Every structure is written in structure tokens, then in C-alpha cells.
Amino acid sequence: MSMLVLLSTNPIALTVFWSAATIGLYFAAKRLYRLWPRWWLTPLGVAPLLLIAITLSCHTSYHDYFRSTQWLVLLLGPTTVAFAIPIYEQRALIRRHWPVLAAGVLVGSGTAMVSAWGLASLLGMSGSLRLSLLPRSMSTPFAMAVSGDIGGVPDLTAVFVVFTGVFGAALGEAVLYCLPLRSVLARGALFGMGAHGAGVAKAHQIGREEGSIAGLVMVMVGLVNVLAAPLLGYALH
Amino acid sequence: MTTRRFAINARRGLDLSRPLQIALLCVFWLAGEAVARTTEIPVPGGIVGMFIVLALLASGRLSLLSMRRGANWFLAEMLLFFIPAVLAIMDHQELMGWLGLKVLVVILAGTIIVMSVTALAVDLCFRWRSAHVHAGPALD
Known part of the structure; x- marks a missing residue:
């Protein structure tokens, strides 16, 4: 028993335990999804649900869990750098079609803000909760910066961003079947604009070109919005 | 050498x-x-x-x-x-009920709208441009 207590208070032991649990459940969930590809079995849904169950049964708070696994989230940094490779590989496609992609990013960013504002108002939400919903279509580091700029709660925005990614990656496939999309550009932009990082991962499964377009669109969306956020914050107050 | x-x-x-x-x-x-x-x-x-x-x-x-x-x-x-970022939901108990459901509706409906509008806008621009600008062979 004293051994267990020692283990549960040692930060190194905690880091090893929660990191191993997270990584192990992720790969297990991924294998399950490969065997049985249903949208509600997405690894980004199954693994967190099991982890929540484990943290609750261990009486571990989110604060303690996150401190042990923060290094995994930090790896989103080099992942962003890695986007350079598919983007560079598709440079001919991008050079030829950048005005189309820029139009998509502007239309998409406007639609994201207006639809979130309109739907939230319709359902009776207001204040910082409504503002926190506005930047949900961007990737996390951008979204949190924009959220702070316009008067939202960055912490809450991060949760909304992740949910947008989880459901967006799954919804995107359904939308793809419903719309008569002819170009690889539209298919890539759909995922990059609608579901940021998780959407880009999904787009890479559909095709290498779709994946790099989605990655590029995601980066463009973040940059445009971070630059426009101070202006938007001024307009909203 | x-x-x-x-x-x-x-x-x-x-x-x-x-x-x-x-x-x-x-x-x-x-x-x-x-x-x-x-x-x-x-x-x-x-x-x-x-x-x-x-x-x-x-x-x-x-x-x-x-x-x-x-x-x-x-x-x-x-x-x-x-x-690890998804588990942040544990710190927001207020989202576990009605309010969370409403937020989910905003996210789901909003994402469908954003995806459809963006993809259709890009597709329209692409078709317009390939009809009016000689941008090389069409990509499908």
C-alpha cells in the first residue's frame, strides 16, 4: 500500500503512468477503428472517454493528468513544422490556385464567425461563452490567441476547438458525399477550414493532395484570423 | 576528403x-x-x-x-x-448538462455550414477560374 502511495505522489512515476495510458489507449483505439471504421469509434472520441473513466476512478484531477501529459500536446509544435513538407511537395498546385484558396479562407472564416454568433444567439447564449465559440474552427494555438483578443475564455475555446475537430473530421466525410465537389481544392479546403488539425489528418487519409491543401488552408485560416482579431475585438466591443 | x-x-x-x-x-x-x-x-x-x-x-x-x-x-x-487537450472537458462541469448540449448543436450545425459554404465557394471559384483564366489542365 505504501508503495502505491509513493508511486502516486512521485511526479516522474505519474508522468510515465499517464503518458503510457494515453499512448497505449490511443494505439488501441486506432487499431479498433481500423478493424471497425464507424464514425463514433474515432480514436479522438474513444481514447479520451476511457481516459476520463480512468482518471475519475483514480481520483485524479484534470490538472494533475494534464501536467503529466503536457509534453504530448507540445508535440503539436513540431507537427505544425511538419506541414512544411506536404505544402512544399504540392507547391505547383498551390502556386497555380492560390487565389481560389485565399477566397475559400476568407469566405470560410467569415462564415465560421457569423454562424457561431448566429446559432449561439438563437439558442440564447451570450457574453463570453458566445465569444469563446467564435474561433472554434482554427487550430488550437491560433484559436486561443484570437479568443483572448476578442474577449472570450481561451481555456473554453480550446475545448470547443477539440470538439469541432472530433466531430468535424467525421462530419466532413458525410458533407463530402452530399456535395457535388469536383476539385481536389474544394475537398481539401472543406477539411482544413471546417475541422483544422483533425480535419487535416482525415484529409491525408483521403489523398495526399487533399491533405496538403487542407494543411495549407488551416495555416492560412489561423494567420488571417490572428491578424484580424484585434480589429474584430474592437468591432465587437 | x-x-x-x-x-x-x-x-x-x-x-x-x-x-x-x-x-x-x-x-x-x-x-x-x-x-x-x-x-x-x-x-x-x-x-x-x-x-x-x-x-x-x-x-x-x-x-x-x-x-x-x-x-x-x-x-x-x-x-x-x-x-490530453480533450480531457479539459473534465474541468468544465457546467458543460455536462443542457448548456453543453446547446454548445454541441452550435458546433455541429456551425461546422456543417462552414464546410458546405467553404467547399462550394472554392469549387465555384475554381470552375470560374478554369473557364476564364488559362490555368493549365483542370485538376479533378
């Missing part, structure tokens, strides 16, 4: 080793963070690092082979890095 051979061997090793490439990507990320912090631009360090790598690739100072395997690994396992 021996230094040249060493350089060639080092390059060949880098082209084949995924762990080394993963480390190299991390180095560029840290460099991006350092640049973003010292210049105080409001852009995440990863994005700065991505632009550094793009510039090096475009100028021919870096080859695609020296990073492709590492980059593919990061892109394939990206969802893993999101998982």
Missing part, C-alpha cells in the same frame, strides 16, 4: 533515420519559438518554424528526403497530441 565522406554519410544517415528526422523537426520548432519570442510577433512558434523550413526547402539548402519520413510520422500520429 574524409570530412566530405563524413558529410555524405551523415546526409545518407539522416535520409534514412526517422528518429533523427523527428529530432530535426523539433529543432526547427524550437528555433521558431525562439524567433517568435524575440521578435514578439503574434504567431505560434510552430508556424514560424514551418516558414523557416519552407524557406530552406525553396532555397535548396535542405532536401525533402532529410525530413519526409519524420514529417509523415508526425502527420500520421497527430490525433494523439490532441487527446
